[in-house]
Amino acid sequence: MAIGTDLNSSSLPQDIPSGQPSETLPAVRAGQDFAWRFTLAAFLLAALLAVFVQWRTGAWRDDFSATGDESSHFTSSVAMSRYLTSGQLMHPYQFASQYYVHYPKLAFGKWPPFFYLLSGIWFLIFSPSRLTAMIFIALESAALAAVAYWVASRLLPPLLALLAALAVVATPFFALHSTIFMLEPQTAALGLLSLMAFLAVLEGVGLWAEAAFIAASCACILTKANGWAVLLSAGIGYLFLRRRAKISLFRLAAVFALVVAICAPFYYVFLHAMSDGNVSGSPSLAFTMAAVPSYLQNSALAVGPAISVLLVAALIAYLLGASRGTGPRPLVVLLLAWAGGAFLFQSVVPASFEIRHLAIAFPCLVLLAFAGVRELCDRFEPRWAPAASVALLLLTIPWTMPARFSDLFQIAAPEVVSDLAKTVNKAVLVSSDGPDEGRMVASMAALDLERRYICIRATKLLVDTDWGADDYRLLVSTPADVLKKLDSVPVGLVLIHDMGRREPYKHDLLLRDALLSAPGQWRVKQVLKGTSPDGTPESLTVFENSANAAKPILSFQVDMRRKLGRVLATQFNDE
Secondary structure, three states, X not given: OOOOOOOOOXXXXXXXXXXOOOOXXXXXXXXXXXXXXXXXXXXXXXXXXXXXXXXXXXXXXXXOOOOHHHHHHHHHHHHHHHHHOOOOOOOHHHHHHHHXXXXXXXXXXXXXXXXXXXXXXXXXXXXXXXXXXXXXXHHHHHHHHHHHHHHHOOOOOHHHHHHHHHXXXXXXXXXXXXXXXXXXXXXXHHHHHHHHHHHHHHOOOOHHHHHHHHHHHHHHHOOOHHHHHHHHHHHHHHHHHOOOOOOXXXXXXXXXXXXXXXXXXXXXXXXXXXXXXXXXXXXXXXXXXXXXXXXXXXXXXXXXXXXXXXXXXXXXXXXXXXXXXXXXOXXXXXXXXXXXXXXXXXXXXXXXXXXXXHOOHHHHHHHHHHHHHHHHHHHHOXXXXXXXXXXXXXXXXXXXXXXXXXOHHHHHHHHHHHHHHOOOOOEEEEEEOOOOHHHHHHHHHHHOOOOOXXXXXXXXXXXXXXXXXXXXXXXXXXXXXXXHHHHHOOOOEEEEEEOOOOOOOHHHHHHHHHHHOOOOOEEEEEEEEEEOOOXXXXXXXXXXXXXXXXXXXXXXXXXXXXXXXEEEEEEOOOO
């Protein structure tokens, strides 16, 4: 049975009377080939669009400045590529803890492993760099478009389905996420795959459909925590389609239970790390009342005004149809369920109001808008459908996306690695008056695959703080204390990143004062100037320690008692 057909109909070919040739089979085969050509076209055109947007915005030159999470994802992907070839596959904690000592921006535990597994394999094939990372993201955007075409082809003619698939990746949200190393394109693509597999489950296709739903749902959930919304969406979809479903409630519950059994252990083990992004420990009415308007407003911006307006029109048309007894097709119901389930899930789970939490919903909204275009055109003038779809695509594309990149750390990292290679002192400390220490960590991790050096974050050495810096406690009180801390490592280079914040962190000010108070020990080696992604000037000052440049590091430790209840430490050979 073809996925996406009505649950009461069958798309299996009718029996052909004996002795008569089958004239329909070649047509069926040709249609399948034609569909695959459009799927390939969606993939290639979306990849070209992503590469063009990356080039237009300067994404290849960026040093992971879009968000603090981006550097975590990149560093974790590089670490995964090293783990896969480390010979320590049976000792993941030992490998991760030692890697963290060198490059403290790992996101293992904070986020699930599936994205890192795929990108880690990619970095085994292609050397880690900003360029190869962006190519990986372009391919993920292209995969999202291909899956979106597969879904749209069940609702629309091939050409309109292709336009709808391209519109998905051309929305302001996914156009932006084609330029940053983040999880959202993968999460959205896996969410759509789970939707199509669930439709096959409802149609009673068999074990393969149930296995496909389990695999797609688990992959989505183990990419990002908001993937759990898939189960909520599936439950909502079953609630509306239960009368036509060809699977028993007991069997469906068993499928859901398998998904939970596979994914829950990870979240149970890392529950403490995952809770950092939560506003509070449990759902509350106050959070939901604040989340709903915030997500509604930002969702309209994420998909663009044209999609938003036509989506409202489509919903009105579907409601009118339902009132007349002609409800929408099952696939439309599931698209509504997948969008609504994601929205409901994020409006209840007390996380921060980040619009990327709704990544699973946005492809569904775009496809519903295009289905609405077809519905409206069929009621008035069917010939308008292609032109209306082209216009919708053109109105969706964010034509004015500005250049957005900052490359200070990309410039500084090779020089820092070269300087560290010349001495037995292998440590550099980076401090920022904003949340950007991770940019140096990620830039160095790509250059130091063998982990010969240590990139120390000032927020780990000079401060005891939680994820959001809400609980902030200085470990030093004077410039002299700072100098002692640096000598205890010892640190050979210090990078001071100035984003022009009005209220820099206290430890950042202390560090600056300490270095300037000891000109005989610390000298300014280089000052790099640039412009941050928001257009404000920024600078990176490199200080060199001339007093202990030849002093080796014998051991080093990172206090992770807040997260892991222990201190991570490592020993170094005195070379």
